[in-house]
Amino acid sequence: MVDYSALPANTPVLVGAGQITDHWYGEDPASAPSPQDLRRDAARIALDDSGAPDALRETIDRIVAVRTTPDSIPGAPQPFGRCENPPATVAADLGLADTENIYSELGGNQPQELVNELAAALHAGECRAALLVGAEATRALKAAVRAGMTLDWSRSAAGPQTDRGYGGALLSPYEIRNGLGAPTQTYPAFEHALRRRLGNSREEHLALMSELWAGFSKVAADNPHAQFPTARSEEFLSTPSAENYPVADPYLKWHVAQDAVNQAAAVVMTTVGEAERMGIDRSKWVFLHGHAEAKDGFVTRRQDLSRSLPIEKSLHQALRTSGKQASDIALFDIYSCFPCAVLLATEALDIDWRETPVTLTGGLPFFGGPGNNYSLHAIATMTERLREQPGDFGLIMANGGFLTKEAVGVYSTTLPENWAPVSSETIQREINAQLLPEPEQADGEIDIATCTVVFQKGVPTRGFVIGDGTEGRVLARIAKGDDATLKALLADDPVGKRARIEVCDDTNIIAGID
Template identity: 55%
Template sequence: MPQNSTPIIIGVGQTMHRWDGSDVSAAPSPQGLMAEAAQLALADTGAADAVREAVDVLTAVRIFPDSMPGDNHPFGKCASLPHAVAARCGVTLKHAIYSEAGGNVPQALVNEFADKLFQGEAKAVILTGAEAIAATKTALRNGITLDWSDDHDGETEDRGWGAMLLDGFEIANGLGFPPITYPHFEHALRHRHGRTRAEHMQAMSELWAGFANVAETHPQSQFGRAFDAEFLATQSAENYPIADPYLKWHVAQDAVNQSAAVVMTTVGEANRLGIDPAKWVYLHGHAQATDYLVTERPDLSRSEAMAAALDVALDRAELEPDAVAHYDLYSCFPCAVSIAAEALGLDTQQRQPTITGGLPFFGGAGNNYSMHAIVTMVEKLRDHRDSYGLVLANGGFLSKEAVGVYSAQPVEQWTVYEDNPAQERVNAQPKTARVSESGTATIESYTISYKKGQPVRAVVIARMAEARVLASTPRDDRADGVFAALADQQHEPLGRTATIESDGQTNYVVQVD
């Protein structure tokens, strides 16, 4: 039998809204969506009133408008999102937390609160998050004014943005926006596998067609539409270029109104509250790790943080990858799935690596996407009680990884781990030196970003002897030649020579031979 202090998930809920702007009163807000998912999760426990009384911690996953500089709240904001949600749910809090930013956060919070519940630092916890980006875009497009302000306030642990995932060198020279940063991993992976651009486009699109099929059947999918590989691999008005090699439907779609929530407690508290053990799902193994800055990593085609976190979580669960029946690998871009699957030895043509349909098709609900994966995993494991499921949550630029291995099968002995072997593995990697200087370099990876079908900027990562240089196109006619060379389908850009001009801080690629 599990210990009374063993942490468990006892309730889950998720929602999706399609708001067309016709009824202003029906417009979803972030706090409204979070509260709706939290109420569903409370109801899912089968003892909502008793659990509501027991909840002493509520954590809201940081919304996108608060994950970047500037005032990004056209319709007002909450004084404290956790307290606004708690008030709507009728919950009195001892501790309110507003999480840091990152797609890894939902799984990292489950990992964190599993230990805190075991150690008696909380009785019952609600983890909830949402995005109403689609509603924001619909309202602004139609000149509709909404009121999302909320004065509910109280002591809140605001964890801020979290650690910087890029430094000044990277930002000054072109990295930052995910669809411009992830292509560098994608092309490096393509190069290591010896694929042509056409072959890799087909591989990405076949992978994504499987995800789209899953999303079509998920009741909370924002888009819920199947696409075949031919459509996904073909440029069109509906599938236009974003950044080489990505077309629109290769990238996470953030225009969603989605929310998801999880209720956690301990075995002893669940028994006291009268929660049916059929609701209980256990965390069998967990791990997390943070990688180096993008340009410091020794191999852009792999993620040591992913590989290490996956290995450690499975080791703690005493499982091999083949023993896991259900996977949800974070899917902001194809390379994130491919790199994780490769680390697991998972053949994605034989094993489906998503249970939701992923961020491009189910919906990229900001930092909270993986909460939907966890909710869906809990529902699946309740129906398949002897099986195991794994959720990999990714933040930043393959930067922050959190893994959870779940099952309805009990955990006999919970362990709080004081060490972090996954992080130790990451820290054992050699760091790649970086330079800002003029000269010639060999192209290691690249991308061209597009706006309305026209190239607007190219960014290359290249090697100068034992160091890396990162450079983007200047704002003059020389950029046209770089665009043409990188986009030339008859000549592979990887391995070609780039001419770099540098002022010591900002680097420009002015020619590709």
């Protein structure tokens, strides 16, 4: 018999979870899902899941909405308009009054980091109950634009809102000028560096990534919430084709997160005292045990691009503060935008992903990658699974930016002992202390540590190398029209070779590869 009597009333607890996936893809415009409608529907499911929706409607006093992808990119086209106040609109849709409304900053780390933040706020008495919700309708947007439809996504409620904006820059002006950019353009730097450290050839690493992802796709195929519920074979995933074309070396299409989704998720949090008062059955309760957050510097300032200190240190702190080891964890959901994120996390945890499943959903390429909100689906799924497996522990790792921002949570129905917020300041100082000086423009030679070639419609169009020379870390790009260097980067393994760099118009240009 579990003894709840000694559990402090201000212990934070998750009491409701919900998610929804809409497969609309250009049919009747009247049935096209909007981000507002998806947020509303997922939030309603989460409230109903608690078993006490009416009581929660009277108690929720803080709503946090995860930032959408269009609102995360300055100047991004929003052809159907935008909701000016997502959290207040959710409040109006649900009939909630007098709520504090927060719109998050960008980053796939946000759902788990916000759970950590809300747990601390509930523990401190800053709020009585909180709703965390997010949605994306990128699939509907793309389909409607392609079909020439006109939709109206401008519905918005009035009210106060704290908009946290974009957060800090993810790339420096130096990095943008010299070739880094979108995630598919930048993550190959980590993938190739990791490949080299593991001693894999290109072919061996392609097989490794495809084996990993084939297992993820099988989980998605059995997940009713997956946007792309098709099991993909290792052969399909490792073979270029019309369905699986090159995106950026070493990635083919189905190696990367797929953002064409209509998905939303929500969780409701409160305290043990409020949950008891509202009559929420204890079978619904899931507790956050250990947690951590950590951030890295700009890509070119990291000493070892084949590792991630924030992943390593945040995972270790979350386990330590929960009093658990990786071997004690029954359920994992590791953020899976690109294979290297999973491979680095499982390495840090010292677990074998061939033997220990590390996704609950099927991952961002197959479950779907709803922008900043993916890990809220993982948390909702974790909540459901832990209720089915009382006493087991589960771990969520959420990732944002370019392996830049990590947030980890350890969950269980098991009662925590003397729960208190955990500071990540110590591990953050340790990470900051290991950053390299800012790189400079410099002529000379470098030893190539990593590289990529980016494709457009199957044609190689641009690329970069990162390496170290006498002036320190250097990032250099291929000059426009330099097909010879593009072919050289693709023909053989350039990692470990030397590259000649010339500065032209304040940009590092690859002049040759030896």
